[in-house]
Amino acid sequence: QVQLVESGGGLVQAGGSLRLSCTASVSIFSLNVMGWYRQAPGKQRELVASITSGGSTDYADSVKGRFTISRDSAKNTVYLQMNSLKPEDTAVYYCNAKKFVLATTHTNYWGQGSQVTVSS
Numbered sequence: 001q002v003q004l005v006e007s008g009g010g011l012v013q014a015g016g017s018l019r020l021s022c023t024a025s026v027s028i029f030s031l032n033v034m035g036w037y038r039q040a041p042g043k044q045r046e047l048v049a050s051i052t053s054g055g056s057t058d059y060a061d062s063v064k065g066r067f068t069i070s071r072d073s074a075k076n077t078v079y080l081q082m083n084s085l086k087p088e089d090t091a092v093y094y095c096n097a098k099k100f101v102l103a104t105t106h107t108n109y110w111g112q113g114s115q116v117t118v119s120s
Contacts, residue, residue: 001026002024002025002026002031002097002099002109003024003025003109004022004023004024004025004095004096004097004109004110004111004112005022005023005025005111005112006020006021006022006093006094006095006111006112006113006114007020007021007023007114008020008021008114009093009114009115009116010115010116010117011117011118011119012085012116012117012118012119013118013119014085014086014087014118014119014120015084015085016085016118017081017082017083017084017085018082018085018116019079019080019081019082020036020079020080020082020093020095020114020116021077021078021079022034022036022077022078022079022080022095022111023075023076023077024076024077024078024097025076026076027073027076028053028071028073028076028077028078028097029053029073030053030099031053031097031098031099031109032052032053032098032099032100032106033050033051033052033053033097033098034050034051034071034078034095034096034097034098035047035048035049035050035051035069035095035096035097035098036048036049036050036069036080036093036094036095036096037093037094037096038089038091038092038093038094038116039091039092039094040088040090040091040092043091045094046060047060048060048063048067048080048093049063049067049068049069049080050069051069051070051071051078057069062088063082063089066082066083066084066085067080067081067082067083068080068081068083069081078095080093082116085116085118086118087118087119087120088118089116089118090116090117090118091116092113092114092115092116093113093114093115093116094110094111094113094114095110095111096108096109096110096111097109
């Protein structure tokens with residue numbers, strides 16, 4: 001029902017910046033929470049940043065102060081601005097949306113994944 005299409009991944013040197021985009025096939029106001037996860041080689045998938053339909057944001061400690069999640073509702077798009085990138089940020093980044101369907105559960109939707117590689 002909901003499709004998420006990512007763009008903006010690539011290769012960047014340490015200290016550089018990238019911006020990831022995630023465009024939804026529906027209004028982002030219909031999605032209760034949107035966020036970005038990442039999975040690095042040998043590590044578990046982790047939540048990097050999230051934003052609720054009301055605009056509240058949250059960040060992993062490892063990216064706080066460097067990454068910013070934002071949205072453009074007119075474009076049905078959520079962004080992840082990544083600054084001061086480190087080699088440790090190298091991972092596949094996945095856009096995620098959660099839509100609550102019951103009081104105690106939700107449906108997850110995922111983007112296709114974007115490779116971000118930070119060279120030293």
